[in-house]
Amino acid sequence: MTEPFEFEFFVRGFIAATMVGGLAGMMGVYIVLRRMSYIGHGLSHAIFGGAVVSFIMSINFYVGASIWGFLSAVLIQWTSRRRSISSDAAIGIITTASFALGIALISRTQTFTRSFEAALFGNILGVTGADLVAIALVTGAVLIAVIVGYKYLLFATFDTEVAASYWVPVRWVDTAFALVLAGTVVVSMQVLGVTMIAAALVVPPIVARQFTGSFTKMMIFSPLIGASAGAIGIYVSWFIDVSSGASVVLVASAFFVISIVYASARDRLLAARGRAGSG
């Protein structure tokens, strides 16, 4: 059972997946409540384009991809403020264009196809010490942002328009949110892969929501669920020999199924009690 932990690369991957799962779970609460579930999917694709450009221009991946992701997120927000373009359309246009740029550049330069396969589907074998430091830094930054900005984030997420009239700096909150979201997606790419990040962001808060109606409890449960999915997913991936991203998302999906079954059974029980009480 402890065999995989004898390998240093696995330990690094395990720690990375656990932290990334928790981080995505934490950010996911705001993403789901802002009804922006699609943004994780879109932004990860946009950042893929940025990663390719960074590679070609010999810029550090984290710096180049983060700047690219931040600009994409801000552009999405800016575009979706126009009444004629909805936020899902803005995400679709901007991020797909960015992803297409990455694919176009790859197709012209075939030499680095393999490393970008890892970016697409996740690969714990590639997690380095530097990746762990980057993940820890982003996790710490997001944690601080969530704690320091608690009341602003809550108000701006719940009631954006009215929040501004209560002196909440909504645009700054949105910009800061775009920055930490871009950072989250960038550091998650190595472990989860571009194609799996959206699920890691969205599933944990939805599972948490089935168990609680409290925002504060969601902010505690969701990162724990995400971290558990990350840890279990990586551990299972060792034995069944599948990509780390797919394994983490499958475990999270299993949590989702369990939570839905639980919530359905609870609702039926409550309805039955209600009928018994009124009868």
Added chain:
Amino acid sequence: MLHKSPHPDLHEPPLVQIRGLAAGYHGNRVIENVSLNIMRNDFAALLGPSGSGKTTVLRAIVGAADVYAGDVLFRGEPVRKSRPRIGYVPQLEAIDWNFPVTVEQVVLMGATRNAPLFPWFQRKDRLRAGQVLERLGLERLANRQIRELSGGQQQRVFLGRALVSEPEILLLDEPTAGVDIKTRDDVLHLLDELNHQGIAILMSTHEINAVAAHLPRVICMNGRILADGTPRDVLTPDVLKATYGAEMPVTEYRGMTLVAETPHRFGAAAPNGGSSDNGHLHGDNGHVHEEVVADD
């Protein structure tokens, strides 16, 4: 009928001053050349059909509408610079009722500006929220999710959020929409109490007769201000026709102004727009013309 509003001191400068305002959204002008003063003790209602710009006036005061001309001043300072203490209660239909927040959390949001640099709500904020919840009769519901409440309770929660911010003026966007008559009456009485404690109140509504019965000041608008004054002065057939584009007979019942809110029925029932004496129906003490109360 409620007590009369405390008389505004006409010698003191207006709390809110709107001058020649044109405002709207994304380049579309919803209101034009709106000028309006709200005094410290005012209790006023904006009346007008859907799309007439009532909400835009309220949103312009809190800086949430695009201003194309004119200005909005709070105590003589532009609202965007002066950071006024305004309690804004939006239309409830704009709220995400599935959002996982409790009654207390929503009310506490109103305290956000009390200590802008402190990341969490402080003890004094929680005490204040507790007092407001108690006053609104919501203390037992503090830990309930907002979706679990009735329409009237939900309205009070958002009023509570505004009150926790210790506002000088309350702006309410259709606070009586979708609630029963008893709740509507309770809300208006609560607002009257708050007004007597020194909070100016400006609300938008479609409820002409409730306004006529309860509020001392009515502002009729349809893209611009059409009339402004007491219900008796403002709610005339001519003003209502200009506001709603329909004949709406007006009468009095025990000193209260009553407006028939089914204009086409009158139009069909009687020649001359269904009204007599230039649109005024006659209801002498205790007797209202039968046609006025027959519908609804």
